[in-house]
Amino acid sequence: MTSTGMTSIVITGANGFIGRLLAARLRVGATVRIDGTSRTIGKRTLVDQYIPDDAATDGEWIKGDLGALITDRPEIFTGADVVVHLASAVSGECEADLDLGLNANLFTGIALGRCLAAAPHKTMLVFSSSLAIYGGTPDMPLAELITDTTRPTPQNSYGAQKLMLEEFYADLARRGMISSRSVRLMTVSVRPGKPNAAASSFLSGMIREPLQGERANVPVNTGLRVVLNSPTAAVDGLVHAMSIDDNSWGAPLALNLPGISVTVGEMVEALRDIGGEDAVARLSFERNETIERIVSGWPTRAESERAARLEFATDRPFIEAVRDFAASLKRN
Secondary structure (H helix, E strand, O other): OOOOOEEEEEEEOOOOHHHHHHHHHOOOOOEEEEOOEEEEEEEEEEEEOOOOOOOOOOOOEEEOOHHHHHHHOOHHHHOOOEEEEOOOOOHHHHHHOHHHHHHHHHHHHHHHHHHHHOOOOOOEEEEEEEHHHOOOEOOEOOOOOEOOOOOOOOOOHHHHHHHHHHHHHHHHHHOOOOEEEEEEEOEEOOOOOOOOOOOOOHHHHHHHHHHOOOOEEOOOOOOOEEEEEOHHHHHHHHHHHHHOOHHHHOOOOOEEOOOEEEEHHHHHHHHHHHHHHHHHOOEEOOOOHHHHHHHHOOOOOEOOHHHHHOOOOOOOOHHHHHHHHHHHHHHO
């Protein structure tokens, strides 16, 4: 653990898109609020099974399977004041391979919680959960509006694994063994890079690829409504969560991050506004029943009085995320 006034932070899944953005915010020497107190980051450790080619050679990066590192090198995690846990197999992978999701998400997440619970000091664990913990069934339809009191009923393995970890971390916090901040992110759009196996991947691809002169498919009905976070709002939410003290956070339950409710058709119109007709012409609209079934089972509108009370910022209109991504292409 670092000295008074300084803090040590570990980010798992640091080579993912959100991980890279978060690491850029939480640089060594930066001043951040942790548990209600202003601290200076004295040490930052970035953990991922893949390290970017342009990674700094200052010892910050640790490459390896997260589960193996927890077992073999627990001091990486127990020596930190804050662990931000982003590493996760994505929704499509978890639905296609139950064991993959259980091992990469649930069992590794449990191992991390137990590791931190054994630390000599009370570590803050900031967990990136998901709105995929909500879903509907024929006898218990999904609520039209998700609120702080809506009952979670995940209808995919990814959401179920996230929910189980939320509850496990809350129990450890209730016992006083860790400080827990579980934040439910929406699908983040627009993500740069390449498509991944997430069922929601198209929600970035349908903007990202056309703006780069490439074709993309929209596999769902354009009337489908989704809830999104912009990349900026997702990172801001994680940073704000770690700033809140235990008493203000209250019961160690997860919090729904404020998001943007938008239809896929409205996303197409945002693409048209920023990229013009040429960009929209690069879209195809071939339905994929599996993807549509998963995504249509997720919430379409959400609000959180708790997030408002804790001063989480509201997200901007979706077109602003498209405008930001287009501007990033010009910078690069």
